[in-house]
Amino acid sequence: MTTATTTSVSLDVRDVHLAFGPNRVLRGVDLSVPRGATACVIGPSGSGKSTLLRTINRLIEPDRGDVLLDGRSVLGDDPDALRQRVGMVFQQFNLFPHMSVLRNVTLALRRLRKLGADEAETVARAQLELVGLAGKANSRPAQPSGGQQQRVAIARALALRPEVMLFDEATSALDPELVKGVLGVMADLSAAGMTMVVVTHEMGFARQVADTVAFMDRGVVLEAGPPEAIFERAEHQRLRRFLDQVL
Amino acid sequence: MDPLSTLWETFFDADAMREALPEMLTVGLPNTLILAVSAALLGSVLGLLLAVAGISRSRWLRWPARVYTDVFRGLPAAATILLIGVGLAPLGMQVWGPDPYPLGILALSLIAAAYIGEIFRSGIQSVEAAQLEGSRALGFSWADSMRLVIIPQGIRRVLPAWVNQLIALIKDSSLVYFLGLVASQRELFRIGQDYAATTGNESALLLAGLCYLALTVPLTHVVNWIDRRLRNGRPATVSTEEDDDDIPSYAATEGDRR
Ligand SMILES: Nc1ncnc2c1ncn2[C@@H]1O[C@H](COP(=O)(O)OP(=O)(O)OP(=O)(O)O)[C@@H](O)[C@H]1O
Ligand SMILES: [Mg+2]
Numbered sequence: 002m003t004t005a006t007t008t009s010v011s012l013d014v015r016d017v018h019l020a021f022g023p024n025r026v027l028r029g030v031d032l033s034v035p036r037g038a039t040a041c042v043i044g045p046s047g048s049g050k051s052t053l054l055r056t057i058n059r060l061i062e063p064d065r066g067d068v069l070l071d072g073r074s075v076l077g078d079d080p081d082a083l084r085q086r087v088g089m090v091f092q093q094f095n096l097f098p099h100m101s102v103l104r105n106v107t108l109a110l111r112r113l114r115k116l117g118a119d120e121a122e123t124v125a126r127a128q129l130e131l132v133g134l135a136g137k138a139n140s141r142p143a144q145p146s147g148g149q150q151q152r153v154a155i156a157r158a159l160a161l162r163p164e165v166m167l168f169d170e171a172t173s174a175l176d177p178e179l180v181k182g183v184l185g186v187m188a189d190l191s192a193a194g195m196t197m198v199v200v201t202h203e204m205g206f207a208r209q210v211a212d213t214v215a216f217m218d219r220g221v222v223l224e225a226g227p228p229e230a231i232f233e234r235a236e237h238q239r240l241r242r243f244l245d246q247v248l
Numbered sequence: 249m250d251p252l253s254t255l256w257e258t259f260f261d262a263d264a265m266r267e268a269l270p271e272m273l274t275v276g277l278p279n280t281l282i283l284a285v286s287a288a289l290l291g292s293v294l295g296l297l298l299a300v301a302g303i304s305r306s307r308w309l310r311w312p313a314r315v316y317t318d319v320f321r322g323l324p325a326a327a328t329i330l331l332i333g334v335g336l337a338p339l340g341m342q343v344w345g346p347d348p349y350p351l352g353i354l355a356l357s358l359i360a361a362a363y364i365g366e367i368f369r370s371g372i373q374s375v376e377a378a379q380l381e382g383s384r385a386l387g388f389s390w391a392d393s394m395r396l397v398i399i400p401q402g403i404r405r406v407l408p409a410w411v412n413q414l415i416a417l418i419k420d421s422s423l424v425y426f427l428g429l430v431a432s433q434r435e436l437f438r439i440g441q442d443y444a445a446t447t448g449n450e451s452a453l454l455l456a457g458l459c460y461l462a463l464t465v466p467l468t469h470v471v472n473w474i475d476r477r478l479r480n481g482r483p484a485t486v487s488t489e490e491d492d493d494d495i496p497s498y499a500a501t502e503g504d505r506r
Contacts, residue, residue: 089385112388
């Protein structure tokens, strides 16, 4: 088990629209992730997957629509407080290179959760151990391999005890042999009951771990359903063509 | 005396140097360091404020920072020091008396801040947007993200340019002699100049020059050293001989991947 997540909540994205200037990137996205479930979002490049994740934790404010955690809209909340409830992991890790691995994890615990130095370190070390990196606490983030860095990034997000986790192509920047370890941590987290939205090109992961697979295309979720339905009985031509290309 | 040995005597008169040396080291050197170090500290603090104002989203911060930088980079240092040191002297007189140092340090700091502000700003702006996004995603405010994540990385990247600015400050500190110094306030240059004026021999001034070089040349090597370190990445704090396979048990997901 990667973590005990008794606190995860349901996530609902309702009719979210977003345009960058004339570029209408999200055009009415709906996505429901029940408490403890994992939704994998697949789709072609430029379809708006990353943008969708960023509207969920309001790194980008949607133009229209709603985002609900546990049935309650979060658009009126303080965005910084919201982001402590919604953990996010990026393709490029975004670790802070000027701090040790340990401090990457303790920084938010100390500054945002106001934990004392000792307590923060205890929490951080426990979290690093759960992702298999107990021995790396004192290294600089650039020293561990890419796979380890991404696991540090996951530990950093999990240390804040988020209620929902977002993963944006968390393994796309990794060498093939390192992908397994990171996907393993994510699968553990899913099994432990975390509510997760996972943007991924790893169809094997989507098939085995996802409760729902959502296919995004040109700014909408064109088709969503259990993995078997999506992978075996796709309704839309565009989804079938996409799957033919990636599988 | 032939012209060559006259020239030699003018610059390398050992007795003249020996005579100037004690005052150079006990009065001039400490004063130069006081001027340069105080101006470096104040100038760096002001420079950081200018840098942050310069990248602010509010034009009411951006604009004044821009104008300030243009003005203080554009004026000759000597003019700024005279304008501030003489212009504000009546005010200074009321606050701390006739001592020209506070105003000299203020003028040097204001000049240095304009340059250091630009150096810091370029460093801060070179930090990838992803760092800010990573920090915001953790729940840090914009201000906390700047303070904890962006600014420390940005400044690290421009440390060589910052040290170059300290070198410039050490040299520019000689300009406070414009403000009229009593004997105990004289810095390296002024002491060298005084000896040269009274003896008609430039050796003491040359000695002052050597003192400046003794301060600045090691600093240029510090610049190069920092530069190398930044380029090659910092030395390892902890060796990482462990393998990547200390991962926890997990549900099998790799079966049909790729
Ligand atoms: N900050 C931004 N400003 C302007 N346009 C943006 C911005 N971010 C994304 N876009 C545009 O929005 C569209 C969707 O981008 P997004 O990154 O969400 O796609 P994606 O599905 O994640 O693609 P990929 O698989 O390549 O990561 C693209 O056309 C992109 O150019
Ligand atoms: Mg993307």
